[in-house]
Amino acid sequence: MSRLGLPQEPVRNSLLDDAKARLRKYDIGGKYSHLPYNKYSVLLPLVAKEGKLHLLFTVRSEKLRRAPGEVCFPGGKRDPTDMDDAATALREAQEEVGLRPHQVEVVCCLVPCLIDVRVSS
Structure with missing residues (x-):
């Protein structure tokens, strides 16, 4: 219960249910899984907190070779497993x-993007 005596779960569920319904409109499933490129995936963690939806971001280590800082x-390269x-x-x-993984509900898979990471001088 909130300080006002209102249940918090229905508001949270309503926010999440609405967001999930909107996101599912863009679900492409495995439509592009056959493409012969290196596969990388990211998770867009959507969190309900204090009656609002938030995305969880990370900051890459400054010690990494690619895109430091x-x-x-969260995401990375696909493993064979x-x-x-x-x-x-x-x-x-x-x-x-x-x-x-058991804390996460995967709502949809969005359209992949192809990124050329080669650096030219």
Whole structure:
């Protein structure tokens, strides 16, 4: 119960249910999983807190070779043991921020983007 005596869960569930319904409109499932590129996945952790929705970001270590110090979502390269893109994102989120897969509801898979990371001089 809140200080006003109102139950907090229905508000939280309403926010999350609305967000999930909106996100599911963009779910592409495994439509692009056949593409022959290196696979990387990120998790966009959506958290309900104090009646508002928030995204959880991380900051990359300054010691990393690629994109040091950048703000990003938890994620990384697919391992051969990962079943799919969601499994990659969940494994990486657990490694990077301690978020356990059983604590997460994967709502949808969004359209992948192709990024050319080659550096030219």
